[in-house]
Amino acid sequence: MSGGVDSSAAALMLSDLGYEVLGVTLHLYDNETIGLESRTCCSLDDVEDARRTCWSLGCKHFTLNRKELFLNEVITPFVSTYQQGHTPNPCIDCNRQVKIPALYRFMREMSGEVFATGHYVRVEHTADGRHLLKKGLDAKKDQSYMLYTMTQEQLAHAVFPLGEFTKEQIRQFAQEKQLTSAHKPDSQDICFVPDGDYVDFLTRHTGHAPEPGPFLNPEGKVIGTHRGYVGYTIGQRKGLGVPAASRLYVYEKDPETNIVRLGEEFRIYRQELDANRVNFIGMDSISQPIRCKAKIRYHHAEQPCTVVQTGADSIHVTFDEPQRAIAPGQSLVLYDGDYVLGGGTIL
Numbered sequence: 001m002s003g004g005v006d007s008s009a010a011a012l013m014l015s016d017l018g019y020e021v022l023g024v025t026l027h028l029y030d031n032e033t034i035g036l037e038s039r040t041c042c043s044l045d046d047v048e049d050a051r052r053t054c055w056s057l058g059c060k061h062f063t064l065n066r067k068e069l070f071l072n073e074v075i076t077p078f079v080s081t082y083q084q085g086h087t088p089n090p091c092i093d094c095n096r097q098v099k100i101p102a103l104y105r106f107m108r109e110m111s112g113e114v115f116a117t118g119h120y121v122r123v124e125h126t127a128d129g130r131h132l133l134k135k136g137l138d139a140k141k142d143q144s145y146m147l148y149t150m151t152q153e154q155l156a157h158a159v160f161p162l163g164e165f166t167k168e169q170i171r172q173f174a175q176e177k178q179l180t181s182a183h184k185p186d187s188q189d190i191c192f193v194p195d196g197d198y199v200d201f202l203t204r205h206t207g208h209a210p211e212p213g214p215f216l217n218p219e220g221k222v223i224g225t226h227r228g229y230v231g232y233t234i235g236q237r238k239g240l241g242v243p244a245a246s247r248l249y250v251y252e253k254d255p256e257t258n259i260v261r262l263g264e265e266f267r268i269y270r271q272e273l274d275a276n277r278v279n280f281i282g283m284d285s286i287s288q289p290i291r292c293k294a295k296i297r298y299h300h301a302e303q304p305c306t307v308v309q310t311g312a313d314s315i316h317v318t319f320d321e322p323q324r325a326i327a328p329g330q331s332l333v334l335y336d337g338d339y340v341l342g343g344g345t346i347l
Contacts, residue, residue: 001025001061003049005181006118006162009170012177013161014116015057022110023054023061026102028070028094029192052180066102073097075192079205082198082230085255086329089298090190096149104154114159119143122163122338123155131155133281133340138166145298148333148343149279199231213258215242218267226260229253235268235325269322275332275344276314282341285309293335294319296326296346302335315344 001007001023015021025047047063054061074094081088103115120136121144131152136142150158162170174182189196203209210228217223224242226232232240236250242262251267253260273296280286286309293302294317305319317332326346333343 001050001053002118002187003046003053003181003184004118004187005174005179005184006120006170007050008053008118008179008181009174009177010116010118010161011053011059012057012174012179014159015059019114021057021059022112023050023057023059024103024106025050025061025063026066026070026099027063028066028074028098030067049181049184056180062106064102064106066098069102070094070098075205079202081329082202083255084329085229085253087233087327088329089331090192091146092149092331095146100147100150100154104157107157114157116159116161118162119147119160120162120165120167121147121160123158123160124339125156130282134163135335135338135340136160136163141167144335144340145295145331145333145343148281148331148340150281151279152281155281199228202230211258213260215240216259216261218261218263223262229255229258229260232260233325234327268325270326271322272316272318273326273332274310274314274316274347276311276347278309278313278315278342278344280342282336282339286315290341292341295333295335296323297330307334313344 001011002025011021011023027047051061051063074090074097077093078088078090099117103117107113107115120138120141122134122136124132124134126132133144133147133150133155135144165173171182190198193201199210210230212225212227213229214222215224215226223244224240226240232250232253234250234253237247240248240250240262242248247265248262249265249268251261251263286307289306289308291304291306294305294307295302303319303321303323305317308316308318310316328346330346331343332346334341
């Protein structure tokens, strides 16, 4: 329970269905440590909000300290990925390494039957014993992209009460039930990065400001000075500060030389990619090429593609059409209609 409306509504729904509900909040960091004051999802204030919600529902509340785990498995890789010139997705790392495993283990320790979250996704259990992850009914709030790393064992014991509802319906439900979180705003951006300024976070966390370097055009000519390669992502156009006759886009970064290359828009399109850290949900592996659709970032529209498994932990994806701004470090998620087939980290 994050203290927000979604997890609070999920707890109430399960309680109404007759479950004995235990509320669990993961304490992942201290606000003071990362310079935040409000609108986060895992801070001390949110712990108190979750505790108050549990009290109002008449259920027990537990707070699990996972600050060290969060530092090692989310924040440190976040910093390292940017230093490599890639673009991380810490929310997916958190679900994969911290939140879902912690809830699953706690469920086992408490002799529970299932664990639940407030994600807008659905689970389907097949006759042959496979457990499938499906998109939430609300296309605008669907969070299946964020949970593609879940294992069969986790999905077998997972419940997502909000998957069949829209966000508007959940807000209305919470208001009718007089939940204190009914009008609480959703958390924004990355929970531990104040105001979305991840460069400032990297500077404070490492103690070193990004080193300026050259902007090069495709011919290798210096056309400006950047503020540090970590501050730019593939496909970026705004905030470059380089005068040009036509629009320029970041199409390549080289951490070793501290070079950022700018060029015309066509240079940020790619038709193929490789991904590792692959997790399959709809199958154990791919024995031959498959046709499906894929997202290369959370707000990306799914695109038709062909997928080939190239190793025990890797796949190669060829899109029917070139895709804009494929960013290493982001997650690729494969879909067959409403079903999540799996995904991996873009190399």
